[in-house]
Amino acid sequence: MKCAMPCRTLMGLVGSLALWIFGILAGFSLLQRYSLTAGPAHKADPSAHAVLAAHRAPGRPLLVMAVHPRCPCTNSSLAELGELLARSRGACDAVLLQFQPDKAKADWPAGAATRQLGGVNVPVIPDRGGRISATLGAVTSGHAVLVDAQGAIRFQGGLTIARDHRGRSPGQDAILAVLAGGCAPVSSAPVFGCTLGPECGGEAAR
Amino acid sequence: MNAAPPALTSAVTFAPFLDANREPAITGLFTAYEQKVYAQTNRLFWWLLISQWVCALLIALVWSPRTWAGIESSIHPHLMAAAALGGMLVSLPLALMHWMPHHALTRHSVAVAQVGFSALLIHLTAGRIETHFHVFGSLAFLALYRDWRVLITATLVIVIDHLLRGLWYPESVYGVPLAAMWRTVEHAGWIIFEVAVLVWASFVSRREMWEICRRQDAHQQLLDGLEQRVSERTRALEKEVSARARMTQELTRSEDRYRTLIGNLPIGVFESTKDGRVLLANPYLLSLLGLPADQDLTKLNMADGKIIQPEERQRFWANLRAQIHVHGFETTLRTVSGDLIQVRMNARRGLNRDGTLSCEGTLEDVTARKLAERELELVHERLVTASRQAGMAEVATGVLHNVGNVLTDVNVTVQDVLDRLRTSQLSHLHSIVEAVQNERPRLASYLTEDPKGQQLPDVLIQLETLLTEENERLRIDIENLARHFESIRQIVVTQQSSARLCGLADKVAS
Numbered sequence: 096m097k098c099a100m101p102c103r104t105l106m107g108l109v110g111s112l113a114l115w116i117f118g119i120l121a122g123f124s125l126l127q128r129y130s131l132t133a134g135p136a137h138k139a140d141p142s143a144h145a146v147l148a149a150h151r152a153p154g155r156p157l158l159v160m161a162v163h164p165r166c167p168c169t170n171s172s173l174a175e176l177g178e179l180l181a182r183s184r185g186a187c188d189a190v191l192l193q194f195q196p197d198k199a200k201a202d203w204p205a206g207a208a209t210r211q212l213g214g215v216n217v218p219v220i221p222d223r224g225g226r227i228s229a230t231l232g233a234v235t236s237g238h239a240v241l242v243d244a245q246g247a248i249r250f251q252g253g254l255t256i257a258r259d260h261r262g263r264s265p266g267q268d269a270i271l272a273v274l275a276g277g278c279a280p281v282s283s284a285p286v287f288g289c290t291l292g293p294e295c296g297g298e299a300a301r
Numbered sequence: 302m303n304a305a306p307p308a309l310t311s312a313v314t315f316a317p318f319l320d321a322n323r324e325p326a327i328t329g330l331f332t333a334y335e336q337k338v339y340a341q342t343n344r345l346f347w348w349l350l351i352s353q354w355v356c357a358l359l360i361a362l363v364w365s366p367r368t369w370a371g372i373e374s375s376i377h378p379h380l381m382a383a384a385a386l387g388g389m390l391v392s393l394p395l396a397l398m399h400w401m402p403h404h405a406l407t408r409h410s411v412a413v414a415q416v417g418f419s420a421l422l423i424h425l426t427a428g429r430i431e432t433h434f435h436v437f438g439s440l441a442f443l444a445l446y447r448d449w450r451v452l453i454t455a456t457l458v459i460v461i462d463h464l465l466r467g468l469w470y471p472e473s474v475y476g477v478p479l480a481a482m483w484r485t486v487e488h489a490g491w492i493i494f495e496v497a498v499l500v501w502a503s504f505v506s507r508r509e510m511w512e513i514c515r516r517q518d519a520h521q522q523l524l525d526g527l528e529q530r531v532s533e534r535t536r537a538l539e540k541e542v543s544a545r546a547r548m549t550q551e552l553t554r555s556e557d558r559y560r561t562l563i564g565n566l567p568i569g570v571f572e573s574t575k576d577g578r579v580l581l582a583n584p585y586l587l588s589l590l591g592l593p594a595d596q597d598l599t600k601l602n603m604a605d606g607k608i609i610q611p612e613e614r615q616r617f618w619a620n621l622r623a624q625i626h627v628h629g630f631e632t633t634l635r636t637v638s639g640d641l642i643q644v645r646m647n648a649r650r651g652l653n654r655d656g657t658l659s660c661e662g663t664l665e666d667v668t669a670r671k672l673a674e675r676e677l678e679l680v681h682e683r684l685v686t687a688s689r690q691a692g693m694a695e696v697a698t699g700v701l702h703n704v705g706n707v708l709t710d711v712n713v714t715v716q717d718v719l720d721r722l723r724t725s726q727l728s729h730l731h732s733i734v735e736a737v738q739n740e741r742p743r744l745a746s747y748l749t750e751d752p753k754g755q756q757l758p759d760v761l762i763q764l765e766t767l768l769t770e771e772n773e774r775l776r777i778d779i780e781n782l783a784r785h786f787e788s789i790r791q792i793v794v795t796q797q798s799s800a801r802l803c804g805l806a807d808k809v810a811s
Contacts, residue, residue, distance in 0.1 A: 111393060119389055166369050167368070170427065292373075
């Protein structure tokens with residue numbers, strides 16, 4: 096066979112090219128797989144209503160989100176939460192449950208009392224050991240629970256479409272639909288984020 | 302390895318009309334230009350890919366350095382992806398840039414890597430819509446290759462990525478769980494919109510590259526022509542300089558020979574003006590006049606009458622005015638010591654730079670020759686005289702010899718006549734006459750009776766025969782004598798004629 100370049104070189108080149116393309120595809124596949132792998136989620140305990148009632152204003156829907164302060168995905172979840180609150184135009188209140196380990200190191204972020212999200216001051220409640228979150232069934236950062244004006248849980252799940260990936264998600268659509276007085280197309284959605292820790296049952300969920 | 306096959310390296314897609322004779326040269330220039338563009342863009346992408354890799358690492362380090370499970374953390378997969386996948390993306394393009402900088406595969410790998418970095422950065426920046434602009438920026442950067450096929454490769458990768466994601470996980474690319482096919486078409490449309498413009502720009506750019514190469518070739522041809530003309534002119538000048546150098550050498554040698562010749566000539570050579578100034582006089586001439594060899598010629602003047610008499614000089618210049626060349630002009634010169642010498646001159650009339658008349662010529666001393674000629678004339682005169690005398694002697698000798706010979710014959714004839722006369726029969730006639738006288742009285746009886754008388758008639762008849770024979774012999778001898786005398790006269794006439802022909806006639810002869 097006559098080649099424009101030495102056959103061994105050509106074969107090496109083709110092999111390298113194939114290996115390179117395979118490596119890229121494999122890398123992006125793994126990355127995609129990681130991004131699309133949702134964290135664990137559980138049903139809320141019966142005691143969750145009492146917890147939620149403690150933070151909900153009478154007659155107003157409440158959206159509670161459990162977050163891990165150091166999880167990179169939290170940024171995306173908070174951004175989507177802010178966008179959702181902005182789009183809901185004050186139709187509901189919101190509360191953040193910020194995971195606080197029982198034996199936190201000195202460099203663990205203490206967190207502010209409130210966070211400005213979508214033009215709304217959202218109270219930040221430290222969640223020692225993630226116990227409150229566990230009550231709500233939230234074991235993954237970004238897990239949100241929507242309680243309507245009557246105190247019924249209408250939605251549980253994440254607001255992002257993938258790990259640390261912003262974008263319009265089914266969870267947002269469901270919450271907006273509930274807040275608009277309609278029916279949520281889905282009552283739950285996958286949660287993409289870090290687990291809140293074994294203290295809150297994350298390990299078990301995993 | 303750097304020399305890639307033309308079929309792959311050359312992305313000639315728009316080759317304007319080329320002159321068939323110049324096509325190889327212009328194509329060569331275009332290929333070089335194209336490779337230069339590829340090399341420049343490779344260098345840009347070399348830095349860009351590495352920068353993007355570093356940027357991805359920084360983003361991952363800042364944005365998602367670690368993943369958490371409660372209080373436990375580990376390295377975030379994004380950081381590992383930034384390191385590993387980013388490294389994977391830059392590895393092959395950088396290697397190909399090094400080993401095959403002009404190969405099409407290098408450019409296509411760069412396109413894939415660049416689009417891959419767009420996807421990676423979008424991932425690392427949480428799918429920010431702003432990061433999607435990286436795709437359009439990347440396409441613009443890839444357009445710097447001016448190779449539309451690279452843009453097509455990048456576009457295909459993007460479109461295929463969107464198609465696959467749209468089919469399998471539309472949220473990751475469109476942000477909604479259910480994406481219709483038109484979303485893919487819409488996204489692809491924007492990409493194709495930009496790529497169409499960039500492809501058109503690539504074609505325009507390549508056409509301009511061809512135009513530049515054609516002009517460069519024309520300039521190069523002009524330059525080559527100029528260089529060739531300069532080279533030819535330089536060679537011609539070198540030849541001319543060389544010829545002039547040879548000519549100068551020849552002239553120098555010729556001048557040396559001329560000076561040597563003039564200096565060693567056994568005749569005088571001179572150049573003089575009509576007013577008597579001496580411009581040139583060779584050593585022989587100076588020595589002839591009794592002057593030293595280093596005589597200052599400016600102090601000599603032929604018009605002062607010391608060397609040549611003024612009337613002789615006027616006669617010389619009169620001849621020169623009448624004719625340009627004067628040959629064999631003889632005159633007398635006076636040396637410094639006062640001796641007179643006879644000279645013979647050949648001269649040619651000329652003009653000085655100041656327009657005055659001048660002459661140049663040769664001069665030879667003929668004093669000795671004149672003396673020799675005079676001596677020769679004297680010798681010749683003596684020789685002529687001697688020759689005349691010798692001729693006369695020779696003539697006389699010849700005449701005498703011939704006359705002598707004839708006189709010998711005359712003498713023989715005379716002796717013969719004398720002998721005949723002495724032995725003549727005429728005496729017998731006297732005896733008969735005497736007998737008749739004695740017998741006259743009885744003459745009749747005597748004749749009839751006497752026995753002697755009876756014999757007398759017979760004797761007379763015999764005598765008459767003898768005398769007749771004798772007379773005939775004498776007549777012949779006399780004729781011989783007359784012939785001898787005629788011979789003598791002829792000899793004398795002949796000698797006189799010969800002497801006259803040889804110029805040796807002498808008055809003596811008359």
